[in-house]
Amino acid sequence: MTDPVYVTDALIAEDIDAYLAGHEKKSLLRFITCGSVDDGKSTLIGRLLYDSKMIFEDQLAALEADSKRVGTQGQEIDFALLVDGLAAEREQGITIDVAYRFFTTEKRKFIVADTPGHEQYTRNMVTGASTADLAVILIDARKGVLTQTRRHSFLAHLIGIKHIVLAVNKMDLVGYDKTVFERILLSYRAFASEIGITNFTAIPISGFKGDNITALSDNMPWFNGPALIEHLENVEIGAAADEAKPFRLPVQWVNRPNLDFRGFSGQLASGKVRPGDAVRILPSGKTTTVDRIVTLDGDLGEAVAGQSVTLTLADEVDCSRGDVIAAADNPPEAADQFEATLVWMADEAMIPGRAYWLKLATQSVSATVQAPKYEINVNTLDHLAAKTLDLNGIGVVEISTDKPIVFEAYGDNRTLGGFILIDKLTNATVAAGMLHFSLRRAQNVHWQATDISREMRSDLKNQKPALLWFTGLSGSGKSTIANLVEKKLHRMNRHSFLLDGDNVRHGLNRDLGFTEADRIENIRRVGEVAKLMTDAGLIVITAFISPFRAEREMVRSMLPEGEFIEIFIDTPLAEAERRDVKGLYKKARAGQLKNFTGIDSPYEAPENPEIRIDTTAMTPEQAADVIIDRLLG
Amino acid sequence: MIDTLTHLDRLEAESIHIMREVMADAAKPVMLYSVGKDSAVMLHLARKAFYPSPPPFPLLHVDTTWKFKAMYELRDRMAAESGMELIVYQNPEAKERGINPFDHGPLHTDMWKTEGLKQALDLYGFDVAFGGARRDEEKSRAKERIFSFRTASYGWDPKKQRPELWNLYNARKAKGESIRVFPISNWTELDIWQYIARENIPIVPLYFAAPRPTVERDGLLLMVDDERFPLKDGEVPVERSVRFRTLGCYPLTGAVESEASTLSEVIQEMLLTTTSERQGRIIDKDGGDASMEKKKQEGYF
Numbered sequence: 032m033t034d035p036v037y038v039t040d041a042l043i044a045e046d047i048d049a050y051l052a053g054h055e056k057k058s059l060l061r062f063i064t065c066g067s068v069d070d071g072k073s074t075l076i077g078r079l080l081y082d083s084k085m086i087f088e089d090q091l092a093a094l095e096a097d098s099k100r101v102g103t104q105g106q107e108i109d110f111a112l113l114v115d116g117l118a119a120e121r122e123q124g125i126t127i128d129v130a131y132r133f134f135t136t137e138k139r140k141f142i143v144a145d146t147p148g149h150e151q152y153t154r155n156m157v158t159g160a161s162t163a164d165l166a167v168i169l170i171d172a173r174k175g176v177l178t179q180t181r182r183h184s185f186l187a188h189l190i191g192i193k194h195i196v197l198a199v200n201k202m203d204l205v206g207y208d209k210t211v212f213e214r215i216l217l218s219y220r221a222f223a224s225e226i227g228i229t230n231f232t233a234i235p236i237s238g239f240k241g242d243n244i245t246a247l248s249d250n251m252p253w254f255n256g257p258a259l260i261e262h263l264e265n266v267e268i269g270a271a272a273d274e275a276k277p278f279r280l281p282v283q284w285v286n287r288p289n290l291d292f293r294g295f296s297g298q299l300a301s302g303k304v305r306p307g308d309a310v311r312i313l314p315s316g317k318t319t320t321v322d323r324i325v326t327l328d329g330d331l332g333e334a335v336a337g338q339s340v341t342l343t344l345a346d347e348v349d350c351s352r353g354d355v356i357a358a359a360d361n362p363p364e365a366a367d368q369f370e371a372t373l374v375w376m377a378d379e380a381m382i383p384g385r386a387y388w389l390k391l392a393t394q395s396v397s398a399t400v401q402a403p404k405y406e407i408n409v410n411t412l413d414h415l416a417a418k419t420l421d422l423n424g425i426g427v428v429e430i431s432t433d434k435p436i437v438f439e440a441y442g443d444n445r446t447l448g449g450f451i452l453i454d455k456l457t458n459a460t461v462a463a464g465m466l467h468f469s470l471r472r473a474q475n476v477h478w479q480a481t482d483i484s485r486e487m488r489s490d491l492k493n494q495k496p497a498l499l500w501f502t503g504l505s506g507s508g509k510s511t512i513a514n515l516v517e518k519k520l521h522r523m524n525r526h527s528f529l530l531d532g533d534n535v536r537h538g539l540n541r542d543l544g545f546t547e548a549d550r551i552e553n554i555r556r557v558g559e560v561a562k563l564m565t566d567a568g569l570i571v572i573t574a575f576i577s578p579f580r581a582e583r584e585m586v587r588s589m590l591p592e593g594e595f596i597e598i599f600i601d602t603p604l605a606e607a608e609r610r611d612v613k614g615l616y617k618k619a620r621a622g623q624l625k626n627f628t629g630i631d632s633p634y635e636a637p638e639n640p641e642i643r644i645d646t647t648a649m650t651p652e653q654a655a656d657v658i659i660d661r662l663l664g
Numbered sequence: 665m666i667d668t669l670t671h672l673d674r675l676e677a678e679s680i681h682i683m684r685e686v687m688a689d690a691a692k693p694v695m696l697y698s699v700g701k702d703s704a705v706m707l708h709l710a711r712k713a714f715y716p717s718p719p720p721f722p723l724l725h726v727d728t729t730w731k732f733k734a735m736y737e738l739r740d741r742m743a744a745e746s747g748m749e750l751i752v753y754q755n756p757e758a759k760e761r762g763i764n765p766f767d768h769g770p771l772h773t774d775m776w777k778t779e780g781l782k783q784a785l786d787l788y789g790f791d792v793a794f795g796g797a798r799r800d801e802e803k804s805r806a807k808e809r810i811f812s813f814r815t816a817s818y819g820w821d822p823k824k825q826r827p828e829l830w831n832l833y834n835a836r837k838a839k840g841e842s843i844r845v846f847p848i849s850n851w852t853e854l855d856i857w858q859y860i861a862r863e864n865i866p867i868v869p870l871y872f873a874a875p876r877p878t879v880e881r882d883g884l885l886l887m888v889d890d891e892r893f894p895l896k897d898g899e900v901p902v903e904r905s906v907r908f909r910t911l912g913c914y915p916l917t918g919a920v921e922s923e924a925s926t927l928s929e930v931i932q933e934m935l936l937t938t939t940s941e942r943q944g945r946i947i948d949k950d951g952g953d954a955s956m957e958k959k960k961q962e963g964y965f
């Protein structure tokens with residue numbers, strides 16, 4: 032059977048330049064295959080590659096040999112092996128991570144991402160979906176709509192994929208029965224409309240046998256089309272739609288080859304720009320005009336959404352990485368509190384109150400997430416109450432950032448509305464997020480300007496403010512040494528204040544318990560209070576176990592450089608437990624105290640504390656002297 | 665709506681975006697430069713990304729001393745033209761032991777390339793390295809992220825890749841860890857050729873057919889590029905019109921017989937051929953099925 036879709040060889044042989052000219056103008060469609068485990072996603076892609084002659088003879092010979100050795104189809108070709116490229120995938124016969132594959136037909140170029148069906152690897156499906164224009168959702172004709180079919184449909188829709196194809200696969204195994212197809216179509220339609228997918232194209236196929244892939248199959252005369260490839264070739268993608276939106280350019284890099292040139296490099300997220308256009312730099316709000324659009328091939332008269340360019344501006348305005356250059360009369364907002372949908376992608380659950388890095392376009396800020404407003408059950412679409420989000424959990428949350436970021440709703444602009452969260456300790460990408468709207472405009476909350484500055488306050492006290500942050504296990508000696516330090520400072524006429532863990536819990540933080548989330552909130556409040564006190568010019572001393580590195584770093588980042596002095600009271604667990612001044616270790620060992628640091632809750636020792644005190648090698652008195660020397664010396 | 669940008673325009677913009685993004689978090693980036701056509705495109709893109717500045721990182725050539733002469737010539741010319749520093753690294757131990765592809769088999773690649781690369785990265789303390797790999801080259805490459813995270817010993821763990829959403833890249837890492845960045849991941853072999861034609865990018869002449877002295881060994885046509893090539897008894901180099909689809913160490917790189925002497929003709933042959941680009945390379949074959957994945961886990965690019 033010669034296939035009209037791929038009869039290009041003749042043209043290539045006769046007039047290569049004509050072929051290439053045509054090829055260069057072909058549009059690109061990026062799509063994914065998704066659905067439940069074993070529904071045949073990889074097989075379908077293998078089939079598409081095979082049918083579009085993307086498989087060379089040497090690869091085909093290898094495929095035939097592999098199929099016999101590790102394939103799932105006996106002596107026949109297992110097309111999935113073309114795509115499942117990792118050793119672990121071939122051994123287990125499943126897909127673990129996304130594979131990106133490429134093929135071309137007469138009309139179009141395609142990049143297809145084959146995503147895993149396994150729930151455990153949902154994050155990899157989301158990775159593939161985030162850059163796709165279209166999703167082919169596969170269903171095994173024998174099994175019908177499954178949980179993963181729903182989850183993937185929901186995620187595809189959530190991430191904004193406009194075109195959905197429902198491919199009812201393995202029709203060969205149900206005798207190409209029309210009623211099976213129609214039954215599945217009906218039940219999928221009901222679910223789809225509930226999540227807001229109003230439009231999709233359903234095609235009965237067999238990826239394995241090749242039915243309704245490149246051409247309509249004689250095995251299903253009851254189906255009028257289109258065949259899968261025909262549909263993929265003709266679906267409208269509107270790659271240029273972003274050009275009609277207002278101009279936005281997130282600045283990636285400031286280009287300064289010499290003193291006479293200052294350019295701002297970035298990729299246009301939307302709109303168009305020309306020299307002479309009035310622009311506004313955000314979040315500062317300064318306005319200026321575009322002077323030149325500089326490229327290696329000469330200056331451009333216009334740049335459009337998607338292009339990577341370097342702009343120079345008419346005035347010397349402040350502008351650096353993370354800023355957004357936008358149309359002056361139609362700029363985006365800046366805010367520091369948002370509602371967003373989060374897809375949690377890490378094995379460790381989300382910790383409300385903990386600070387994560389948030390990356391949105393070229394902006395990186397510190398952000399905390401509140402406990403979810405609700406979690407979405409992808410099966411029932413119910414909104415569930417939730418304290419956190421676990422791996423693959425999807426929920427709606429409120430997020431606050433430590434400084435305003437420039438944004439748009441994800442639905443309006445993916446580049447300025449999509450973000451990731453990064454764990455500050457492991458550097459892992461833990462969540463993907465889509466912004467809905469800001470909860471209040473950051474512009475409306477002004478800092479109250481005061482006439483007396485923090486420098487003036489501390490000058491009056493004849494000292495430099497500082498925060499001496501003691502950290503260490505329970506019973507390590509924090510309070511004892513902190514107390515001695517304050518006594519010595521007092522004798523030296525220094526103005527200080529000691530914030531002690533136990534004391535604060537009787538007042539300011541008496542509503543907090545000892546769960547991980549509460550401990551984080553405890554430290555956050557103490558940090559804020561300590562910061563106000565340093566603003567007042569005081570030397571603040573705190574004595575809290577403060578077991579988590581991320582929270583200590585959070586407090587460090589609240590203060591001016593150099594004012595946070597981390598003091599690690601380094602007493603080994605065995606020694607602290609032997610001393611057991613308050614009898615707490617005994618209780619914890621007996622199971623009467625939960626979440627006790629060192630016993631059933633971790634202590635993350637500082638990696639680079641400003642001061643480390645080894646209590647097994649010096650007395651509290653000596654320790655206090657070391658600290659004072661370091662502070663005033 | 666008519667597309668203002670062609671597919672090649674979009675690929676170019678994406679690659680430039682990736683390169684600039686690296687500059688945000690990298691302490692000491694470097695561009696791996698192997699002198700092949702993919703490296704040529706990558707270097708060209710880097711020049712575009714940072715113009716009018718020169719690219720803010722050096723080029724690193726992990727040399728085996730066994731590359732084609734024509735490659736060394738183009739390498740030195742391109743480094744000079746781009747205004748970038750060129751670092752050539754040769755594993756001193758491999759040099760001392762005289763490791764070569766004729767006598768040492770897989771050890772040659774292992775020591776010169778894999779070990780050499782690790783040594784060079786360690787020596788200079790590079791934390792981000794650009795590489796010119798493409799996803800359409802090989803099935804484990806098709807699985808790799810654009811920002812590919814490596815452990816302190818440069819290992820790749822395919823089961824622990826970071827999710828990579830939209831065009832947002834997480835380039836954060838701890839001390840000692842490093843990242844490989846593949847800015848041309850989404851380009852196909854045909855895209856590379858069309859772009860070379862469109863942008864007039866200089867490439868090694870070996871990609872075009874010309875009469876060259878060759879011998880046939882184990883089904884591969886090898887070019888006798890210099891006097892170090894040990895001819896077997898009775899073996900006489902034969903002049904054949906050949907060209908190369910990929911370039912590496914000359915004793916390990918198979919030529920194809922061809923008359924294609926222009927870009928259009930080369931592309932035409934490529935489109936009509938029935939074998940894959942990497943077929944002429946020995947590296948993918950030793951070690952069987954998962955050999956590239958295994959090499960990558962060990963730190964190969």
Ligand SMILES: Nc1nc2c(ncn2[C@@H]2O[C@H](COP(=O)(O)OP(=O)(O)OP(=O)(O)O)[C@@H](O)[C@H]2O)c(=O)[nH]1
Pocket residue numbers: 066067068069070071072073074075103104109110111124125126127146147148149200201202203204236237238239240
């Ligand atoms: N008879 C028949 N078998 C099929 C068809 N499509 C796939 N299969 C078989 O179904 C099994 C699973 O196929 P895969 O392509 O690996 O499934 P997948 O959806 O990619 O699975 P994961 O990626 O692990 O979620 C394999 O044994 C395939 O050969 C089909 O249309 N007909």
Ligand SMILES: [Mg+2]
Pocket residue numbers: 072073074111115125126145146147148
């Ligand atoms: Mg699969």
